[in-house]
Amino acid sequence: MIRARIPLVIKIARPGKGLVLALGGGGARGFAHLGVLRVFEEEEIPVTGIVGTSMGAIVGGLVARLGSAKEAILDLESYVRSPEFQGIPFERLDPDPYGAGHVLAALGRRIRDSFIIGVGVHRTSTTEERFRDAPVLALFGDSTIESFRIPFSCVAVDLMDGQPVVFDRGSAYEGIRASSSIIGVFPPIRDDGRWLVDGDCCEPVPVPAARERFGGPVVAVPVPPHLDAVPKQVTVMAVLVRQSRILDRNLTALQARTADLSIEPDVGKLYWNEFQEISQAIEAGAVAAKNSLPRIKELARRTSRRWTSWLGGGQGR
Numbered sequence: 185m186i187r188a189r190i191p192l193v194i195k196i197a198r199p200g201k202g203l204v205l206a207l208g209g210g211g212a213r214g215f216a217h218l219g220v221l222r223v224f225e226e227e228e229i230p231v232t233g234i235v236g237t238s239m240g241a242i243v244g245g246l247v248a249r250l251g252s253a254k255e256a257i258l259d260l261e262s263y264v265r266s267p268e269f270q271g272i273p274f275e276r277l278d279p280d281p282y283g284a285g286h287v288l289a290a291l292g293r294r295i296r297d298s299f300i301i302g303v304g305v306h307r308t309s310t311t312e313e314r315f316r317d318a319p320v321l322a323l324f325g326d327s328t329i330e331s332f333r334i335p336f337s338c339v340a341v342d343l344m345d346g347q348p349v350v351f352d353r354g355s356a357y358e359g360i361r362a363s364s365s366i367i368g369v370f371p372p373i374r375d376d377g378r379w380l381v382d383g384d385c386c387e388p389v390p391v392p393a394a395r396e397r398f399g400g401p402v403v404a405v406p407v408p409p410h411l412d413a414v415p416k417q418v419t420v421m422a423v424l425v426r427q428s429r430i431l432d433r434n435l436t437a438l439q440a441r442t443a444d445l446s447i448e449p450d451v452g453k454l455y456w457n458e459f460q461e462i463s464q465a466i467e468a469g470a471v472a473a474k475n476s477l478p479r480i481k482e483l484a485r486r487t488s489r490r491w492t493s494w495l496g497g498g499q500g501r
Contacts, residue, residue: 193252194221195230196334202230203484204398206443208389208436209238209382210407211366211456212465216449217243218260219469220405221253227477229484233335235394237383240405241338241363245356246323251333257466263322264459272318317361324356332356337397338363339383339390343372348386350393366456388436391443401483404443405469408436410452445483447476 196202205224207217217240224231236244246256263269329336330353337352340362351359362373362380372379387393389406409429440446449472451465473480 193254194225194247194334195228197230197232199232199398201488202232203480203487204232204394204400204402205234205244206389206391206394206402206404207234207236207240207244208404208406208408208440209236209240209364209384210409210451211239212458212461213407213409213449213451213454213456214239214243215260215459215462215465216407216451216469216472217405218247218253218257219449219466219471220447220473221247221469222257222466223470223473223477224480225253227481229480230488231334233337233394233398235337235339235390235397236363237339237387237390238364238366239407240390241360241383242320242323245329245332245336245338245360248332248334248336249324249327249356259323261462263319264462268322269319269459317357320357320361320364324360327356329353329356329359335398337390337393339387339393340365340373340380341383341386343379343381344377346386348383348390348393349378349380350397352397384432387439388432389439389443391439395442401444401487403480403483404440404446406436406440406446406448407451408433408448409456445476445479447472447480 203224205221207214217236221244223229234244234248236242243256243260246259247253250256250259329351337350338359340349340351340359341347342349349362351362358373358375362375363383365371365373365380366382367385372381374380383390388408389404391402391404394400394402409432411426411429411433440448449465449468451468454461454465
């Protein structure tokens with residue numbers, strides 16, 4: 185899956201002279217980041233760095249490694265349709281595999297709820313870790329974060345103290361698989377006395393980490409889920425899932441508001457495991473970025489003017 189080095193396409197700028205992208209988590213909804221980054225590439229918007237959480241780490245990391253959103257799209261579209269990826273049993277956690285009106289829906293929900301609760305009492309996850317690790321290994325191999333064409337960081341969380349853990353050097357595989365270790369779906373990663381999981385529960389859109397490393401200006405790209413209508417049959421799992429979505433949306437909104445600009449693609453109706461909808465998510469990201477282009481370009485211009493003024497005052501000598 186790892187391809188030969190290609191010419192750098194995304195325009196890179198030194199800190200303070202370009203924009204920093206903070207890419208949020210959201211499973212398949214995170215494919216929208218590819219559309220946003222493709223527009224940045226096409227419009228030659230200068231980028232200082234990329235910081236990602238969960239799916240934002242996978243997508244942002246691949247773009248940072250390749251230096252091109254368009255090349256990353258080719259890689260991910262190919263991988264999502266590969267037999268290797270198709271063999272990952274994400275359908276086990278399908279919110280309603282039969283459809284709300286199907287005669288088997290109620291039975292399916294009851295069996296699924298019982299299965300997940302039963303598994304949760306005795307195991308650390310509902311899916312084997314190899315299904316998390318295989319995609320990350322296929323996309324990043326033994327590459328290091330320092331070797332990426334665009335400066336990059338990703339965010340995980342330490343279950344021991346609840347604090348974010350930022351990876352900005354070392355093995356890309358180790359950092360990105362920690363950042364994308366979805367709680368309850370994949371087991372935590374043991375790392376030097378820490379238990380690392382998906383950064384989504386702490387920085388669902390990593391604006392704080394982006395500011396700490398790169399300063400800014402920061403463009404947030406949140407991809408939170410929509411809140412569906414409350415089902416007629418309110419099960420334990422339905423309540424837990426809805427609670428999780430409410431928390432995710434509220435924390436995401438709080439963090440996105442601290443960015444200099446927030447772009448939210450219209451992908452909230454996609455479930456996290458609908459990876460086959462990659463093209464739809466990419467297009468939604470592109471539409472959102474194009475709609476925000478005047479604000480993006482103005483932010484980039486202001487940043488460039490500040491940098492030029494700073495140098496003109498002798499600060500860069």
